[in-house]
Amino acid sequence: MKKLLIYSLCAVSVLAVYQNRYRLMNSVLSQPGIRRSFIHFFLKIPFIRNKFIQQAF
Template identity: 40%
Template sequence: MNRVIGYLLALLGGYLLYQFRYRLLNLILGNQTMRAFFIRLSLRIPFVRDKFLHKAFF
């Protein structure tokens, strides 16, 4: 019974995160420190870094 309730709560949480994903992104990325952290984090991924640098300089 507890497992079923846990799964239902996880599904509900996932659904709510999906519904409010843009509000959450605006809340998180509205902070300059968090935005800089996520930019640094994303630029560590080679594919993202290559795409960004290609569009920025070519």
């Protein structure tokens, strides 16, 4: 019974995060330091960097 309660709480929390994923992402990326590290991380990935460079120029 206790496992069922834990699984259901996990499922509800995952659903809530999934439904509010863009709101959460906007609030996290509104912080300048986190946004800067996020951009640095993704520009290290060659496919994303090449795609960005092609669109920029």
